[in-house]
Amino acid sequence: MSKNTFSIGGVHPHDSKISRGCAIEQLPLAPTVYLQLSQHIGAPAKPIVAVGDKVKVGQPIAEPGGFVSAFIHSSVSGTVKSIAPRPDLAGIPQMCIEIAVEGDEWAPGIDLSDTLVTAIPEDNKAIVEKIRLAGVVGLGGATFPTHVKLSPPPGSKCEMIIINGCECEPYLTSDFRVLMEKGEQVVVGAAILSQVMGGVPCTIAIEVNKPEAIAHMEEVIGKLGYKGISVMPMKMRYPQGSEKQLIDAVMHRQVGSGALPISVGAVVQNVGTALAVYDAVQKNKPLVDNTLSVTGECFPRQANLLVRVGTPIKYIIDYLGGVPEDAVKVISGGPMMGKAIANLEASTLKGTSAILFLTAKQTLRAPESGCIRCGKCADACPMGLEPFLLQRLARANDMEALEQNAAQDCIECGCCLYSCPAHIPLLDIIRQAKGAVLGAIRARAAAAKAAAEAK
Amino acid sequence: MSQLTISPSPHIHSKDSTTSLMRDVVIALLPAVICSFIFYGWREILVMGVSVASCVLLEWVITKYLLKKPSTIADLSAVVTGVLLGLNLPYTTPWWVVFIGAVVAIGVAKMTFGGIGQNIWNPALVGRVFLLVSFPTYMTTWKQPQGLFGLDAVSGPTPLGAIQEGLLSGASVQDLTAAYNYRDLLFANLGGSAGEVCALALLAGFVYLCIRKVIKPWITLSIFATVALTALIFWGVNPARFTGPVFNLLTGGLILGACFMATDYVTSPMSLWGGVIFGVGIGFLTMMIRYFGSYPEGVSFAILIMNSVVPLLNRWFHQKKFGRK
Numbered sequence: 192m193s194k195n196t197f198s199i200g201g202v203h204p205h206d207s208k209i210s211r212g213c214a215i216e217q218l219p220l221a222p223t224v225y226l227q228l229s230q231h232i233g234a235p236a237k238p239i240v241a242v243g244d245k246v247k248v249g250q251p252i253a254e255p256g257g258f259v260s261a262f263i264h265s266s267v268s269g270t271v272k273s274i275a276p277r278p279d280l281a282g283i284p285q286m287c288i289e290i291a292v293e294g295d296e297w298a299p300g301i302d303l304s305d306t307l308v309t310a311i312p313e314d315n316k317a318i319v320e321k322i323r324l325a326g327v328v329g330l331g332g333a334t335f336p337t338h339v340k341l342s343p344p345p346g347s348k349c350e351m352i353i354i355n356g357c358e359c360e361p362y363l364t365s366d367f368r369v370l371m372e373k374g375e376q377v378v379v380g381a382a383i384l385s386q387v388m389g390g391v392p393c394t395i396a397i398e399v400n401k402p403e404a405i406a407h408m409e410e411v412i413g414k415l416g417y418k419g420i421s422v423m424p425m426k427m428r429y430p431q432g433s434e435k436q437l438i439d440a441v442m443h444r445q446v447g448s449g450a451l452p453i454s455v456g457a458v459v460q461n462v463g464t465a466l467a468v469y470d471a472v473q474k475n476k477p478l479v480d481n482t483l484s485v486t487g488e489c490f491p492r493q494a495n496l497l498v499r500v501g502t503p504i505k506y507i508i509d510y511l512g513g514v515p516e517d518a519v520k521v522i523s524g525g526p527m528m529g530k531a532i533a534n535l536e537a538s539t540l541k542g543t544s545a546i547l548f549l550t551a552k553q554t555l556r557a558p559e560s561g562c563i564r565c566g567k568c569a570d571a572c573p574m575g576l577e578p579f580l581l582q583r584l585a586r587a588n589d590m591e592a593l594e595q596n597a598a599q600d601c602i603e604c605g606c607c608l609y610s611c612p613a614h615i616p617l618l619d620i621i622r623q624a625k626g627a628v629l630g631a632i633r634a635r636a637a638a639a640k641a642a643a644e645a646k
Numbered sequence: 647m648s649q650l651t652i653s654p655s656p657h658i659h660s661k662d663s664t665t666s667l668m669r670d671v672v673i674a675l676l677p678a679v680i681c682s683f684i685f686y687g688w689r690e691i692l693v694m695g696v697s698v699a700s701c702v703l704l705e706w707v708i709t710k711y712l713l714k715k716p717s718t719i720a721d722l723s724a725v726v727t728g729v730l731l732g733l734n735l736p737y738t739t740p741w742w743v744v745f746i747g748a749v750v751a752i753g754v755a756k757m758t759f760g761g762i763g764q765n766i767w768n769p770a771l772v773g774r775v776f777l778l779v780s781f782p783t784y785m786t787t788w789k790q791p792q793g794l795f796g797l798d799a800v801s802g803p804t805p806l807g808a809i810q811e812g813l814l815s816g817a818s819v820q821d822l823t824a825a826y827n828y829r830d831l832l833f834a835n836l837g838g839s840a841g842e843v844c845a846l847a848l849l850a851g852f853v854y855l856c857i858r859k860v861i862k863p864w865i866t867l868s869i870f871a872t873v874a875l876t877a878l879i880f881w882g883v884n885p886a887r888f889t890g891p892v893f894n895l896l897t898g899g900l901i902l903g904a905c906f907m908a909t910d911y912v913t914s915p916m917s918l919w920g921g922v923i924f925g926v927g928i929g930f931l932t933m934m935i936r937y938f939g940s941y942p943e944g945v946s947f948a949i950l951i952m953n954s955v956v957p958l959l960n961r962w963f964h965q966k967k968f969g970r971k
Binding site for chain 2: 439528
């Protein structure tokens with residue numbers, strides 16, 4: 192049993208990987224897709240097509256709106272029908288490009304064959320540019336543009352690439368299936384990333400509840416023969432796949448408050464991202480599809496699907512038999528950090544990892560009772576915070592004390608609320624407080640900058 | 647599915663609830679309760695019954711008619727207080743004295759502060775100490791018990807009480823402790839309130855709570871360590887005047903107090919080091935009261951005194967935060 196894990200807090204929810212045996216299937220094309228212009232962290236992309244234009248699969252249809260932003264490519268071939276706001280998963284209007292699907296014609300230059308390309312181009316700058324042009328973003332949840340992560344600020348040095356294959360969220364199995372079925376591509380992707388960062392070692396972190404994936408990846412690495420790539424089995428513990436926690440677990444280094452992983456010499460990329468990097472660099476294929484799990488005990492037709500970005504959620508669910516009778520909540524992502532879907536008409540994004548159905552018994556919250564000061568929330572917090580204290584300070588609106596007690600460090604993993612025996616909505620309250628504290632910190636920094644410039 | 651439910655993450659919850667934690671504490675106390683029934687017979691059953699019933703009833707009446715809030719008796723915390731109070735009283739305590747203890751424990755120590763989670767002092771201990779100073783005769787008189795199954799168990803004063811009296815009359819500790827052997831101390835068979843008499847049953851409950859991760863062992867272990875160390879020093883210096891470590895660990899309410907009263911969530915510190923200091927304080931004060939105080943036993947007082955310091959300990963000791971010095 193592996194002992195590799197992070198040093199503070201964490202919880203052990205049942206892993207519920209019930210869709211682990213489902214091989215990845217290709218979802219038939221939807222009649223219409225809707226590509227949201229803001230599906231990455233940073234500035235929304237700017238459309239470069241007009242209504243009525245004919246587009247092909249993999250053709251860029253929106254360009255980055257800033258340095259931290261990403262290209263968006265058409266995931267289908269067809270006609271641009273509209274560029275207009277459309278309610279997203281939460282029901283909030285977001286600019287979308289609507290494309291009516293006609294056939295499946297790919298843009299020229301994209302290699303759609305299954306041949307594994309193992310020879311990596313030498314020019315690192317060209318590689319990063321290819322990744323940027325392919326619209327690759329982090330697929331582990333944060334959807335941070337990958338080319339930005341691969342361009343560390345001057346003065347910082349990467350010492351290790353960590354490929355995040357923990358998949359510590361219960362239910363999710365898409366990364367597991369990718370490791371099992373596209374392990375070679377992931378390893379080539381990892382080798383590309385390691386070369387770009389200066390030939391640093393690369394660790395593929397996989398939790399021990401996926402022993403097949405650990406064995407398979409070790410075999411693939413041995414077969415492909417790249418230097419410096421290794422698999423690290425991790426103890427099962429949530430939130431191991433969180434960037435800061437994973438760096439702590441693998442490198443025994445803690446990223447400081449408000450700092451980036453590169454400050455301790457780490458760059459973390461998700462398994463899906465490594466695959467997207469392979470596709471972009473070796474196959475010229477932009478990020479137009481991703482693998483997601485459709486799962487839940489109440490959902491009879493479990494699946495891991497390869498889905499074109501922008502496919503309506505409802506189309507996916509209907510393809511698999513519709514929303515089950517006893518499901519009360521449909522979640523985009525895992526049960527710990529995923530978002531409850533308010534609008535099934537909304538479409539998938541690059542970073543959508545799962546559609547999860549939960550029953551009333553599984554998900555409805557018990558009524559809140561009084562805090563019994565058991566300290567289970569503080570034991571569970573992977574950031575070493577004291578949620579019981581933060582929620583009290585938040586209810587008292589004591590901004591100064593909230594900042595002193597590091598409310599801004601909260602990673603919103605949900606361990607506190609998960610473990611609270613009194614069912615106090617700790618994270619709900621702390622999340623709001625964190626937003627306010629971060630706002631105050633930013634305002635202060637902006638004021639200080641303005642004052643410095645005025646001198 | 648007719649309607650989608652929307653709420654922020656996380657969307658699942660651990661199986662723990664206040665009720666499940668309190669149920670575990672009750673289960674952990676059962677061996678000691680059963681032992682006390684066997685040793686002391688129907689009068690102990692009466693004491694325990696009155697204690698638990700009045701604690702639950704009082705909490706229900708107070709929440710419903712005085713606070714006009716939803717009742718909290720389903721969380722079982724009043725049951726825990728009732729069982730602990732019952733274990734803290736001699737089996738001979740009259741039912742109305744037990745009831746007064748429950749009024750003080752639930753009515754004064756718990757509900758006046760706002761109910762579960764709000765009290766500063768351990769309710770059962772406040773009840774016990776109130777009875778100890780108000781009804782000393784009932785609280786320190788020990789009669790020949792009639793155990794269940796005709797088990798002929800206990801007689802005479804508590805070991806700690808006997809030694810204090812003996813010391814006052816000029817005898818040495820060696821002579822006085824010669825009357826006790828450690829097997830008897832471990833398996834009860836000595837005078838004392840119900841929960842003071844069966845060390846093994848209490849320790850089994852403590853191990854259960856640790857395995858179920860209801861409590862962490864640090865507070866309890868630091869109490870035991872401090873008691874043992876303090877006793878070792880004094881006993882080493884003057885064995886004729888001071889009792890030794892093993893005797894002090896096994897007698898009085900130390901095991902009940904250290905395992906079940908000092909570890910009460912509400913009235914103990916949240917952090918590891920806060921808990922250790924809390925435990926050291928309880929151990930040291932207990933020994934000071936036993937050696938130099940006018941009461942033979944000091945665990946209850948020591949815990950209540952350290953309960954008062956908990957807000958300060960919570961303020962001084964925090965978790966180590968990730969990525970911060």
